[in-house]
Amino acid sequence: MSTVIQKPLDHQPPSLPPTQSVRLTINSQESHFTVAPWTTLLDALREHLDLTGTKKGCDHGQCGACTVLIDGKRINSCLTLAVMRDGADITTIEGLGTPENLSPLQQAFIDHDAFQCGYCTPGQICSAQGLLNEGKAKTEAEVRELMSGNLCRCGAYPNILSAIMEVMDKDGLIMDTKEWSAGGAKPEMDPINS
Amino acid sequence: MMTTDYIGKPTNRVDGPAKVAGTAKYxxxxxxxxxxxxxxxxxxxxxxxxxxxxxxxxxxxxxxxxxxxxxxxxxxxxxxxxxxxxxxxxxxxxxxxxxxxxxxxxxxxxxxxxxxxxxxxxxxxxxxxxxxxxxHETDLSKHIDDAREPGGGKTGYKPPKSRGNFGRGWEQGVAKVEANFQHGAQHHNxxxxxxxxxxxxxxxxxxxxxxxxxxxxxxxxxxxxxxxxxxxxxxxxxxxxxxxxxxxxxxxxxxxxxxxxxxxxxxxxxxxxRQQMFSFGHRPHTLQHVALATNADGSLSGINHFAVAETSQFEDFTENVVGWSGMIYDCKNVKLGYRLSKLDVYTPLDMRAPGAASGSIALEIAMDEMAEAAGLDPVEFRLRNYADYDQEQNLPFSSKKLRDCYHEGATKFGWANRNPAPRSMRQGNRLIGWGMAGGIWDSATQPAQAKASLDADGHLRVQSGSNDIGTGTYTIMTQIAAETLGLPIEAVTFELGDTLMPEAPVQGGSWTASSVGTAVRKACQALGEKLLKQAQKMDESAFADATIDDVQFVNGQLRLRTDPDQAVVLRDLVQASGEPRLEAENSKLPGMLGMLKPAQYSMHAHNAVFVEVQVDEELGTIHVTRVVNAVAAGRILNPKTARSQVLGSVVWGISMALMEESVMDHRFGRYMNHNYAEYHIPVNADIHDIDVIFVHEEDDKVNELGVKGIGEVGLLGVAAAISNAVYHATGKRVRDMPVMIDKLL
CATH class of the missing domain: 3.90.1170.50 (Aldehyde oxidase/xanthine dehydrogenase, a/b hammerhead)
Known part of the structure; x- marks a missing residue:
């Protein structure tokens, strides 16, 4: 028998930091709010601004479910504090499209059945939008590699790939026409239509 | 012309817009x-x-x-x-x-x-x-001898049934294999x-x-x-x-x-x-032993499958790990055993294809070893041992198109070109291996309730307190309801996930499509009868003498089969009723009675999986470059969402075979990799070609809809097929999942 004490390594008397005000432009709308400085951008969006389209899967930058766009670049919103982003221009899934007016990526995700439970989906779509903005991925293999920061436990990867490839193809972004190796060969790239 | 035949058509998820736009609330x-x-x-x-x-x-x-x-x-x-x-x-x-x-x-x-x-x-x-x-005691390998047969208590658990005399079958065998297998704990995550x-x-x-x-x-x-x-x-x-x-x-x-x-x-x-997601149920750490023997003609003379799994100190978590081995192949002498060892861990929990996913790893790797020892191709070996009826329950199968899974899968994969010798195929510094395996899963139906209501605008609302964990329940129930009452899919809303709705079972066991689907179908049929009655009340009704069998619901109308020009628009019937809506529920009785009747058929879905791996000869890294998964699961309600279920299952199988394991440090009795960075699951770059085949299978006995459920069957055999392919590529047989680099060096 031995005694174990559960406590922080560097034990200081508990105390709270003062809150700070933050100004963010989110989906073209300006927001002012006050949060504790240790509030992540993710929690600020979900808990303080009721923008729950951005998901929390791990809170440690390991799964990508919380991906949003800051000035057009994809970022894990759980790995940045809201106060560090004062003045930033942020786009979340709610800013990319609405159920009535979907973005091309959102529509392609539906047409290719690129999700099942839907929980990683907003992060996948924001990440894919970031990938398109970067303009770096030109081949299927590059898309797969550069979408590998976003986990999907349902295993919708082949359909996520074909959804993104369809949007890139329509925009003339595919440089390399080498044989496709996932999501079916290229002739089967089109979604199954009813 | 508009058609309202939705069942069996690839249909986009009706919950898709909410999910891709971030408005679906969890x-x-x-x-x-x-x-x-x-x-x-x-x-x-x-x-x-x-x-x-x-x-x-x-x-x-x-x-x-x-x-x-x-x-x-x-x-x-x-x-x-x-x-x-x-x-x-x-x-x-x-x-x-x-x-x-x-x-x-x-x-x-x-x-x-x-x-x-x-x-x-x-x-x-x-x-x-x-x-x-x-x-504390958390190491199963040190507690094999403490393991004992589980007590009852869990609904549906039956101890595995042995038959014949395995000892004699083993003795008379001319070729034999015997090996131990294991996989660690896995968390659903x-x-x-x-x-x-x-x-x-x-x-x-x-x-x-x-x-x-x-x-x-x-x-x-x-x-x-x-x-x-x-x-x-x-x-x-x-x-x-x-x-x-x-x-x-x-x-x-x-x-x-x-x-x-x-x-x-x-x-x-x-x-x-996420760390706390490792603090409750999991697929249990399981150790298995399989021994197989064959006669001179390649038929199995004996099957022995024994498993020991962990459970908690306070509950006996049981799953069917070994029972499938007495059902999937033809064999007179089968000896099965299953024991549990109590450890200081939380109670394990059903995890996708519980039991079968574990058991099929051991049986299907052993079958590959047996085929080689018997000098037979693995597909040919399985065909020679094909079970035409369920010997475990002594019942005929309601349907079983596993043979078609083997044939169609092998053809699509190009299996005929396989050189059986290990290390016989390579591309540059990569060894190429082809392996196959298969599986079997229950097709169950549970009692479920649904309610259908048609309003005066012609909108049909159907409710059942079921769930959609990503399986496509929203979509297939909408399809079933729309087709049953002949309405355009846009005019139908299916709602679930609320205890104010009619009761439905937990979503699991691949039974939602059959159970809730049947309930939705019957509720809509009951509403159809009400609509017919309403039509009969009209002056000089053409339907006055019609029974429900004399009419059909097509394109938003009720019409006479013999004279389709005699038609009435459904919403007009609601309006004529003077009520804001007409409602009906399915009767509770048939579902309950069905549960009490002795089974007349063994009802199962099957699959066969063909896999190509490429293994870097120096580094031992494994890439699953091609998978063909042929599934026989009765009627496929929505090939689009069904395909996604099987794609996901293949990704799960790749994960089980190559990555996934909750690693326990027994000094602390704690899972050490309890986060998404260290608990490895596949990412997009790990996944390559996956082909899904649904073989044609009609089954009028399994349930009214003829569906068997596909949430789990697609996972079976995937991990074993990968291990078998790794053997074919490298000549190294790995029976300890996941197969990682160190096990190949």
Whole structure:
């Protein structure tokens, strides 16, 4: 028998930091709010601004479910504090499209059945939008590699790939026409239509 | 011309727009007013007791409301049965914050409730707790001899049945193989962390937004534990961010959130962290032994399959690991055994294709070894041992197109070009291997209720308190309802996930399509009969003498089969009724009676999987470059969502074979890789070609719709096929999952 004490390594008397005000432009709308400085951008969006389209899967930058766009670049919103982003221009899934007016990526995700439970989906779509903005991925293999920061436990990867490839193809972004190796060969790239 | 024949057509998910636009709300996303946040403190020890909780400093923080622990939890339900949920195994269920005793590592020991999430998290991090630790046992390999046959207690569990005389079959065999297999514990890890938001409505009335695979199961649990009435305990679960079995039983955040809400008379949310997703049920660490023998003609003369799995000290979690081995192949002499060893871990939990996913690894690798020892191609070997009836239950199969799975899968894959010799194919520095395997899964149907209502605008609303964990329930039920009443799919809304709706079983066991699908079908048929009656009330009705068999519902109309020009628009019938809507429910009786009737048929889905791997000869890295999965699962309601189920299963199989394992450090009795960075699952770059084939299979016996369910069958055989392909590539037989580089060097 031995005694174990559960406590922080560097034990200081508990105390709270003062809150700070933050100004963010989110989906073209300006927001002012006050949060504790240790509030992540993710929690600020979900808990303080009721923008729950951005998901929390791990809170440690390991799964990508919380991906949003800051000035057009994809970022894990759980790995940045809201106060560090004062003045930033942020786009979340709610800013990319609405159920009535979907973005091309959102529509392609539906047409290719690129999700099942839907929980990683907003992060996948924001990440894919970031990938398109970067303009770096030109081949299927590059898309797969550069979408590998976003986990999907349902295993919708082949359909996520074909959804993104369809949007890139329509925009003339595919440089390399080498044989496709996932999501079916290229002739089967089109979604199954009813 | 418009058609309303939707069943069997690839159809986009009806819940798709909400999911891709981020408007689908999951359990932790209901931001009700005046919400408090609870943060769970997890035990660092695996066994012992809590001796002191120093909560004073934490409680002094402004905004901290309460620290719940065993020291201050009010008196709750006393008997074990109150804590048993619909799918609880035998034993005594774990009660959160019940006593000072710690039964497993990461056990919830306290809940800190505060005004904000950040404050609750901080307060939990500085809460000091003292424990007295005692020695724990978490290593299954050291407790094989303690293993014993499980007691009963879990609905549906039957001990495996042996037959014939394996000893004689083994003796008479001319070729034999015998080997041990194992895989470690695995955690479901759906993307959405478990969470419950409890909305306090006053007077102990709650709206409970829970992450679960069964709203009614959660409701039953909190009613019994907290003494709530049905009206007080409404459970809502419209979207579930993945389940895979983890949401079959109510998890402890539900208990904690309801406890805090009732005690503080406030709305409360409790979300688990990803680390805490490793603090409850899991696929158990399982050790297996398989021995096979064949006669000179390649027929199996004996099958022996024995498994030992871990369970907790307080419940006997049972699953069917070995039973399939007595069913899938033709053999007179079968010896099966299954035992459990009690360890200081949490009770395991059904995880996608529970039992079968584990058992098929051992049996199907052994079958590959046996085929080689018998000098037969693995497909040919399985065909020679094809079971034409279920020898375990001594029943005919309601349908079994496994032979077609072998043939169609092999053709699509190009299996005929395989050189049977290991290390016979390469491309540059990569060794190429082809392997195959297969599996079998139950096709079950549970009692379920549904309600259909047609309003005066011609909109059909169908409800059943089921769930959609990503399986496509919303979509296929909409298809079934639309086709049954001949309405355009846009005119139909299917709703689920609310205990105010007609009751449905937990979503699991691949039974939702058959159970809820049948209920939806029958509710719509009952509504159809009401509509016919209404049509008969019209002056000079053409339907006056018509029975339900004389009419059809097509294109929004009710019409006579013999004279389709005699038609009436459905919404006109509702308007003529003078009621705002016409409603009907399916009858409860057939479902219940069906459960009591002795089975006349063995009802199962089957699959065959063909895999190509490429193994870097120097580095041992393994790439699964091609998979063909041929599935026989009866009628496919929606080939689009069904294909996704099987794609996902293949990704799961790749994960089981090459990556996934909760690694226990037995010194601490704790899973050390309890996060998404170290608990490896495939990413997009790991996944290559996956081909899904649904072989044609008609079955009018399994249920009215002819569906068998496909959430699980696609996973079977995938991991074994990969291991078999790795053997074919490298000449190394790996029986210890996951197959990693060190096992190939």
């Amino acid at each position: 359990a932790a996303e209901f931001n009700v007013p005046n919400l408090l946040y609870g943060y769970v403190v997890s035990s660092p020890i695996a066994k012992g007791k809590i001796t002191k909780i120093n909560a004073e400093e934490v409680l002094a923080l402004p905004g901290v409301h309460k620290v719940f622990s065993h020291e201050n939890v009010p008196s709750l339900a006393w008997f074990d049965r109150s804590y048993k949920d619909d799918v609880a195994p035998g034993g005594s269920p774990f009660r959160p914050l019940h006593s000072a005793e710690v039964k497993y590592s990461q056990q919830p020991v306290a809940l800190v409730v505060a005004d904000t999430f950040e404050l609750a998290r901080y307060a939990a991090s500085v809460l000091e707790i003292e424990y007295e630790q005692t020695a 759906p993307m959405e962390n478990f969470a419950t938001t409890v909305e306090w409505l006053g007077d102990k009335s709650l709206n409970v937004y829970d992450k679960t695979q069964g709203a009614f199961n959660s409701q039953q649990y909190i009613m019994k534990v907290f003494g709530l009435s049905k009206d007080q305990a409404r459970v809502i679960s419209k979207y579930t961010g993945g389940g895979f079995g983890s949401g079959l039983r109510p998890q402890y955040q539900l208990f904690l959130a309801v406890l805090a809400s009732l005690e503080l008379e406030r709305s409360v949310r409790v979300s688990l962290t």
